Each structure stands twice: as C-alpha cells, then as structure tokens.
Amino acid sequence: MLEPDPGHFLLATTDLLIEDVHFRRRYAEPADIGWKSLAVNLSDIASMGGSPRWALVALACPSETTAAEIEAFYEGVHALAAEHGVAIVGGDTSSSPRGWTVNITLLGEARRPRLRSTARVGDVVAVTGPLGRSAAGLAVLEHGAPTVIAADLLADLTGAHLRPSPRVREGRWLGDAEGVTAMIDLSDGLATDLAHVAEASGVGVRVDLARIPVTEATRRVATAVGADALAWATGGGEDYELALACAPTAADALREGLARTSGTTLTLIGEVVAGDGVRFVDAGGRETATRPGWQHFRTERRA
Amino acid sequence: MLEPDPGHFLLATTDLLIEDVHFRRRYAEPADIGWKSLAVNLSDIASMGGSPRWALVALACPSETTAAEIEAFYEGVHALAAEHGVAIVGGDTSSSPRGWTVNITLLGEARRPRLRSTARVGDVVAVTGPLGRSAAGLAVLEHGAPTVIAADLLADLTGAHLRPSPRVREGRWLGDAEGVTAMIDLSDGLATDLAHVAEASGVGVRVDLARIPVTEATRRVATAVGADALAWATGGGEDYELALACAPTAADALREGLARTSGTTLTLIGEVVAGDGVRFVDAGGRETATRPGWQHFRTERRA
Numbered sequence: 001m002l003e004p005d006p007g008h009f010l011l012a013t014t015d016l017l018i019e020d021v022h023f024r025r026r027y028a029e030p031a032d033i034g035w036k037s038l039a040v041n042l043s044d045i046a047s048m049g050g051s052p053r054w055a056l057v058a059l060a061c062p063s064e065t066t067a068a069e070i071e072a073f074y075e076g077v078h079a080l081a082a083e084h085g086v087a088i089v090g091g092d093t094s095s096s097p098r099g100w101t102v103n104i105t106l107l108g109e110a111r112r113p114r115l116r117s118t119a120r121v122g123d124v125v126a127v128t129g130p131l132g133r134s135a136a137g138l139a140v141l142e143h144g145a146p147t148v149i150a151a152d153l154l155a156d157l158t159g160a161h162l163r164p165s166p167r168v169r170e171g172r173w174l175g176d177a178e179g180v181t182a183m184i185d186l187s188d189g190l191a192t193d194l195a196h197v198a199e200a201s202g203v204g205v206r207v208d209l210a211r212i213p214v215t216e217a218t219r220r221v222a223t224a225v226g227a228d229a230l231a232w233a234t235g236g237g238e239d240y241e242l243a244l245a246c247a248p249t250a251a252d253a254l255r256e257g258l259a260r261t262s263g264t265t266l267t268l269i270g271e272v273v274a275g276d277g278v279r280f281v282d283a284g285g286r287e288t289a290t291r292p293g294w295q296h297f298r299t300e301r302r303a
Numbered sequence: 304m305l306e307p308d309p310g311h312f313l314l315a316t317t318d319l320l321i322e323d324v325h326f327r328r329r330y331a332e333p334a335d336i337g338w339k340s341l342a343v344n345l346s347d348i349a350s351m352g353g354s355p356r357w358a359l360v361a362l363a364c365p366s367e368t369t370a371a372e373i374e375a376f377y378e379g380v381h382a383l384a385a386e387h388g389v390a391i392v393g394g395d396t397s398s399s400p401r402g403w404t405v406n407i408t409l410l411g412e413a414r415r416p417r418l419r420s421t422a423r424v425g426d427v428v429a430v431t432g433p434l435g436r437s438a439a440g441l442a443v444l445e446h447g448a449p450t451v452i453a454a455d456l457l458a459d460l461t462g463a464h465l466r467p468s469p470r471v472r473e474g475r476w477l478g479d480a481e482g483v484t485a486m487i488d489l490s491d492g493l494a495t496d497l498a499h500v501a502e503a504s505g506v507g508v509r510v511d512l513a514r515i516p517v518t519e520a521t522r523r524v525a526t527a528v529g530a531d532a533l534a535w536a537t538g539g540g541e542d543y544e545l546a547l548a549c550a551p552t553a554a555d556a557l558r559e560g561l562a563r564t565s566g567t568t569l570t571l572i573g574e575v576v577a578g579d580g581v582r583f584v585d586a587g588g589r590e591t592a593t594r595p596g597w598q599h600f601r602t603e604r605r606a
Contacts, residue, residue, distance in 0.1 A: 002313040010305040014359040020400045056317040103406035
C-alpha cells in the first residue's frame with residue numbers, strides 16, 4: 001500500500017536474473033546476486049531520471065540452499081536499497097528444482113521522465129564513466145586473474161561486474177538538468193543500447209572510438225588475455241553507466257555540474273546525426289563494423 | 304511511465320511461477336501458464352479490494368522453446384489482462400538453462416485498501432465460492448481422469464486448476480461495501496490463509512466444516528481417487544476465491560449485493576473468535592486437526 005507523490009509519473013521496471021545465464025554461483029556470492037539484481041533495476045530508473053522508491057523481490061533457490069545463503073542474498077539487496085532509500089515492499093519466495101532465479105521489480109517516480117526516443121540530430125552523445133570494466137571483470141572471473149596485474153586493479157574490475165554501482169544520483173541530476181534530450185543506461189553494451197536510442201528517436205548515432213573512456217586496468221587485462229578492450233567497451237555490456245544526448249551548447253554546463261554534484265565525469269563520445277543505426281569511427285575517420293552487445297555467456301552456451 | 308489516480312493507494316504484488324514447482328509442461332499449455340501467472344496476481348489485488356492497472360511480465364524459457372509457444376504464453380496473459388483492463392507496461396525475457404520461469408508483477412489502485420489484519424472478534428467469515436476444485440483438477444491432471452465422471456465435470460475442475468478466474472469484480476465490490484472488516488485470497492488453502500488473517504488480526508477463527516462449499520464434482524473425484532474432498536477444500540490451495548470477515552449484521556446485505564452485482568454466492572463458513580489460530584469443527588461440534596496448506600508438488604518432491 002504505497003502513496004506516490006502527486007504530480008509525479010510512476011516508473012516501473014523488472015529484471016529476471018538466472019543462474020548460469022546472468023551469473024555463476026562459482027564466483028557470485030549470494031550477497032553479490034542480491035546486490036546486482038537490484039542494481040540493474042536501479043540503473044533503469046536512473047536512466048529515466050527517476051527516484052527509486054519501492055522494490056518487490058522474488059527469489060527461487062534449490063532446496064539444498066542454506067538459511068545463511070538466503071539471508072546473505074537479502075542482505076545484498078538491503079545494502080544497496082538502503083544506499084538509495086528504496087523500501088522492500090513485497091516479494092515472493094519459492095523452491096527451485098534447478099538453480100537460483102531472482103526477479104526484482106522496482107518502482108520509482110519522476111516529475112518529467114527522460115526517454116530514449118527524444119534525441120535530436122545535432123545533439124552530442126556522452127557517457128557517465130569508463131566502459132568495458134564489467135566485461136574485463138567477467139573475463140578475470142571466468143578465466144582467472146592475469147598474474148601481471150595488481151590485485152587491487154583486478155578487484156576493481158571484478159567488483160564492477162559483481163556489484164555494479166548504478167548511476168542513480170547522476171540520473172536524477174541529469175534528468176532535472178536543462179539540455180538533456182534523451183537518456184539510456186548501458187546494460188547490453190554501447191552499440192546495442194545506442195541503437196535503441198537511434199531507432200526510438202528516428203536518428204543515427206556516430207561514435208568516435210578514440211573518445212570512449214576505457215581504464216588502463218581494462219586495457220591491461222584485455223592485452224593479458226588476448227582480448228580487445230574496445231570490443232569490451234562497445235559490446236561487453238553490464239557497465240550500467242548512463243549514455244545521454246544533449247544540446248551541444250549545454251554540454252559544458254552538464255559536465256561541470258555533474259562533476260560538482262556527484263564527482264562523476266561526463267565524457268563526450270559522439271554525435272546524433274541524420275540517418276539510422278550506430279556507426280563507430282576510428283581515429284583516422286574510418287568507419288568500423290559495429291560490435292555485438294552482451295549476450296550472456298553466449299560463447300559457453302554455444303560450445 | 305504511469306499516472307496513478309490521485310487519492311488512491313498504489314498496490315503492488317509479485318509472483319514467481321516455476322516449472323515443476325508451480326506447473327508442469329506435461330499438461331499446462333503455454334497459454335495456461337500465461338493466464339495463471341497473471342491470475343494469481345489479480346487475485347492478490349482483488350483481495351485488497353483494488354483495481355488492477357499495470358503488469359510487468361518476465362519470462363525465461365529454454366532455447367528449444369518455439370516462437371509459437373512464446374506467443375501463446377503472451378496470448379494467455381493478454382486474454383486475462385484484457386478481461387480486467389490491465390495494461391502490460393513492461394517486462395523482461397531471458398533464456399533459461401533449465402525449464403520455464405515466469406514472474407509477473409501487478410500494480411493496482413484502491414481508495415481504501417482492505418487488509419488481512421483488521422478482522423474483529425464477533426465477525427462472521429465467508430468465502431466467495433466452492434473450495435477444493437483446483438486440488439481436484441490437479442489430481443485429475445496428475446493421476447488421470449476417473450472414467451466414472453463426465454468429461455464436462457472434469458474439464459470444469461482441470462480448468463479451475465489451469466485457468467483460475469480471479470475474483471476481481473467481487474473484490475472491488477466487497478472492498479467498497481460497508482461491513483467488510485478483512486479480506487484475503489485463498490492461494491495456499493483455507494487453513495493456511497485464514498491462519499494469516501488470525502495472526503495478523505490477533506484473533507482466532509472457527510470454521511464449520513459442514514458449511515464449506517464443495518462441489519459434487521469435487522466430491523466425486525475425491526471418492527474415485529481415494530482422497531478426502533474436505534482436505535482438498537481446507538488444504539488444497541490455489542482456489543483463488545476470496546475469504547472475508549464482516550460484521551454479522553452486514554452479512555445478509557453483502558450476500559445479496561454480491562449475488563446481484565456479480566452472480567457470485569457468498570457462503571458463511573465460520574466466526575472470528577477470541578484466541579488465536581484456526582479451528583475446524585465438524586457437524587457434531589467436535590474440533591478436528593487443521594489441515595496443511597498447499598505445498599507445490601510436495602509429495603513428488605519428497606519422494
């Protein structure tokens with residue numbers, strides 16, 4: 001029994017997380033699973049510029065699951081919920097014949113929700129943080145830690161994968177700010193998520209590969225495991241940063257304002273152009289193939 | 304992006320339905336699974352006297368699932384949603400390494416939500432329809448149809464299990480009616496669900512076994528398969544009827560009003576008494592043991 005604030009739109013988002021599709025028990029602790037299940041929903045509310053309010057948490061796990069594991073799962077949910085003022089108002093529990101399954105539905109509010117369908121030709125495109133960290137962390141978790149890289153750098157990357165920090169404060173600030181025309185969160189990967197913006201807005205997006213922020217740790221892990229850091233940054237997914245389109249004249253004020261209020265760096269990476277689809281352009285101005293979005297253990301399931 | 308009506312409370316409920324815990328693909332068609340996943344949530348909103356408004360539908364199924372099966376699932380959801388004016392406003396889809404999983408979250412509204420915690424000593428207890436039909440239908444589905452019983456009677460029982468009709472109109476009418484003090488929907492079985500009312504309200508409940516409505520078809524299936532129809536009616540679960548407590552002086556008007564507006568028969572089955580727990584009393588006034596609630600294929604999983 002909830003009382004929404006008058007004059008606000010109600011926002012609702014839901015996500016299923018399934019063992020061996022979205023996470024593996026081998027390295028995801030129950031508290032990580034709880035945290036991340038809420039984080040992915042918080043990120044979605046953040047992308048609309050909303051304030052998260054109420055969550056419903058459904059959990060199914062096998063009969064051999066211990067009470068301590070279930071408690072740890074809810075502690076993971078509660079830790080992140082408390083950080084963002086979210087009340088757990090309902091849920092469901094069930095036994096599962098096979099593996100863990102989590103579904104969280106998150107309700108939020110916004111006076112003026114931001115959409116992915118309102119980007120305009122001539123806007124610039126920006127992201128709230130470095131990309132590819134989650135994919136780098138996943139590579140470390142799946143294939144082992146390259147010994148040439150310091151433990152704290154690796155922990156930063158695996159933490160980005162296991163316990164992402166959704167950009168809730170940033171989304172709310174950007175949602176209220178003048179000049180932002182469209183927003184989305186990066187769950188499937190830059191290529192896929194910007195394609196959603198392009199399609200919904202009836203525009204094209206041009207991204208300069210050289211401007212995409214990628215951390216040194218991500219680059220070093222990619223080199224160590226023989227992967228492509230830019231492929232992770234454009235197609236790895238699960239970074240849960242925000243991408244936005246804004247008027248070029250507003251970009252400086254947005255970057256300064258966001259840094260001042262949240263400490264988060266807004267990086268311009270491209271432009272909204274006439275046409276359709278997403279094009280990645282290298283430092284020499286040559287167009288490269290777009291890279292596929294995150295497909296949830298695709299390689300393993302195909303093998 | 305939803306606009307709740309001013310002056311209303313927002314209601315939210317969520318349910319996970321998992322293959323081989325809540326349904327079996329052997330006899331539950333995809334459209335049945337879709338229908339029932341929404342029905343169980345509608346029943347919960349009905350029990351609060353609310354109007355269902357918006358649903359979020361999450362579905363995970365194995366990679367070998369056909370497009371036609373997935374479409375049929377959503378057709379099952381949409382058929383029941385349309386009947387109750389519910390808009391599907393969001394969702395999620397995922398592959399599943401093992402079996403079907405559905406989670407539906409339903410949002411509704413009520414000006415004055417009904418609770419399970421407000422029954423008063425001296426109230427009478429009533430239910431909106433016959434009990435045990437779903438358990439009888441499940442017995443037929445699990446163990447085969449007794450040949451001595453007509454096909455249309457069996458179809459009524461299996462239909463009650465596979466495609467329950469939640470009492471949405473009845474819940475809304477009862478929620479607005481004078482004299483209703485508490486309400487709950489019968490998902491886990493009369494014994495378990497009335498125990499929730501008793502505990503939440505700080506009272507006891509006394510039920511006359513002889514007054515519990517049980518259909519002739521349910522009795523005949525019970526006899527044919529060597530089961531106890533009253534055990535199904537008190538502990539079988541999944542009937543999705545409403546149980547309510549009301550002032551004794553209001554009972555006649557509620558029964559007549561509900562029959563007039565919805566065609567549904569309200570049957571008085573007991574009283575709210577001082578004390579705690581739920582007691583079942585036979586025709587001779589002797590107290591019998593309470594019967595366990597529905598435990599989702601408990602026998603099979605224990606075997």
